[in-house]
Amino acid sequence: MNQLDPTTRVIRAGIGQETYGDVVAPLHLSTNFVSAKFGETPVFDYSRSANPTRALLGRAIADLEGGCDAVVTASGMAAITTVLEAFTPAGGTVIAPLDGYGGTWRLLDAQQRKGLLKLSLVDTSDLAAVAQACDDTVKLVIVETPSNPLLRVTDIAAVAELARARGAIVVADNTFATPMLQRPLELGADIVVHSATKYLAGHSDVVLGAVVAKSQEHFEQIAWWSNALGLTAGAIDSYLGLRGLRTLRLRMQAAQANAAEIAHLLDAHPAVSRVYYPGLPSHPGHELARRQQDGFGAIVSFEVADAAALAGRLRLFTLAESLGGVESLISHPATMTHASMPPDVQAAAGITPGLLRLSVGVEPIADLVADLTQALDEIA
Numbered sequence: 001m002n003q004l005d006p007t008t009r010v011i012r013a014g015i016g017q018e019t020y021g022d023v024v025a026p027l028h029l030s031t032n033f034v035s036a037k038f039g040e041t042p043v044f045d046y047s048r049s050a051n052p053t054r055a056l057l058g059r060a061i062a063d064l065e066g067g068c069d070a071v072v073t074a075s076g077m078a079a080i081t082t083v084l085e086a087f088t089p090a091g092g093t094v095i096a097p098l099d100g101y102g103g104t105w106r107l108l109d110a111q112q113r114k115g116l117l118k119l120s121l122v123d124t125s126d127l128a129a130v131a132q133a134c135d136d137t138v139k140l141v142i143v144e145t146p147s148n149p150l151l152r153v154t155d156i157a158a159v160a161e162l163a164r165a166r167g168a169i170v171v172a173d174n175t176f177a178t179p180m181l182q183r184p185l186e187l188g189a190d191i192v193v194h195s196a197t198k199y200l201a202g203h204s205d206v207v208l209g210a211v212v213a214k215s216q217e218h219f220e221q222i223a224w225w226s227n228a229l230g231l232t233a234g235a236i237d238s239y240l241g242l243r244g245l246r247t248l249r250l251r252m253q254a255a256q257a258n259a260a261e262i263a264h265l266l267d268a269h270p271a272v273s274r275v276y277y278p279g280l281p282s283h284p285g286h287e288l289a290r291r292q293q294d295g296f297g298a299i300v301s302f303e304v305a306d307a308a309a310l311a312g313r314l315r316l317f318t319l320a321e322s323l324g325g326v327e328s329l330i331s332h333p334a335t336m337t338h339a340s341m342p343p344d345v346q347a348a349a350g351i352t353p354g355l356l357r358l359s360v361g362v363e364p365i366a367d368l369v370a371d372l373t374q375a376l377d378e379i380a
């Protein structure tokens with residue numbers, strides 16, 4: 001099995017392994033498991049600590065990421081919380097991206113206010129800025145690449161080198177790229193986190209997260225903390241996550257092919273003042289993304305004069321939070337995903353009132369192009 005492509009292994013994960021030879025690994029709802037021998041703990045004893053359905057999904061995600069194992073958490077924020085608890089000693093400095101997901105910023109900011117950590121917000125696509133921030137109090141460096149919502153691209157290998165010199169742990173949020181397009185552990189990161197709610201599960205029907213460790217030692221710390229905090233995912237959610245994960249490759253291929261066309265359409269339209277997509281040669285992270293990624297992904301952000309007017313004219317790009325499902329969505333970061341950031345923090349991150357973010361789905365491209373074109377033409 002090991003010489004197979006990891007995607008093949010994930011598609012086939014669990015086939016025939018259960019008592020009745022199920023082709024699809026069954027859903028283990030049991031919260032607790034029989035102790036066959038007094039005084040001996042079975043592999044699975046209580047589902048908060050470990051559950052067979054969740055463990056199968058964790059191994060599948062780790063396989064795609066090239067990690068040793070993964071803990072599947074109740075959400076992406078639960079994954080980030082687990083990492084912060086496991087690897088940030090009280091008062092330690094955490095470097096985090098200036099323009100990362102708003103919920104990540106909200107958590108880090110709140111923890112800083114409680115005196116639990118010191119937050120250093122940096123444009124991690126700027127290596128000189130990362131080098132300057134990497135003093136000897138740094139314990140954790142979080143990179144989110146491409147970033148949400150401005151698709152900034154961070155050089156994971158270079159940041160990992162800077163962080164390693166300080167003994168800090170590097171955590172990569174790989175939600176946007178997914179392991180189909182980028183494997184941060186191969187580039188030097190220690191930990192990968194996911195909002196598996198997005199592409200990994202892929203159908204906008206489950207909130208889920210994952211923490212993937214490169215080393216067994218880190219995996220054990222993560223597993224310990226996720227159990228202690230009670231942040232692990234439920235069995236039904238894990239089952240849905242695994243069902244979605246099996247088609248990740250196909251979905252990413254279809255969605256990013258659509259996204260590339262849409263990015264070019266937006267780039268050429270007079271109603272659009274700026275497009276953020278790493279696949280465009282004009283994007284500042286284009287060359288790095290070519291080297292570091294196997295594709296440019298399916299999120300495209302752009303600026304127009306009147307974001308509400310455009311969103312209101314679209315029929316297929318549904319105005320909604322989240323991303324990474326098979327359906328196309330549009331969101332307004334300033335009032336939606338990044339609303340928890342006060343205006344000055346949004347401004348520093350580059351989030352403007354005219355910024356819109358598309359999660360391009362897998363619908364036939366002609367329909368998406370027609371919808372966007374009619375809406376853009378009306379506001380031009």
Ligand SMILES: Cc1ncc(COP(=O)(O)O)c(C=O)c1O
Pocket residue numbers: 075076077078101103104144148173175176194195196197207208209322337
């Ligand atoms: C890049 C990124 N990381 C983490 C999260 C948090 O994940 P969740 O919503 O599953 O808690 C999100 C959510 O949008 C995200 O976009």
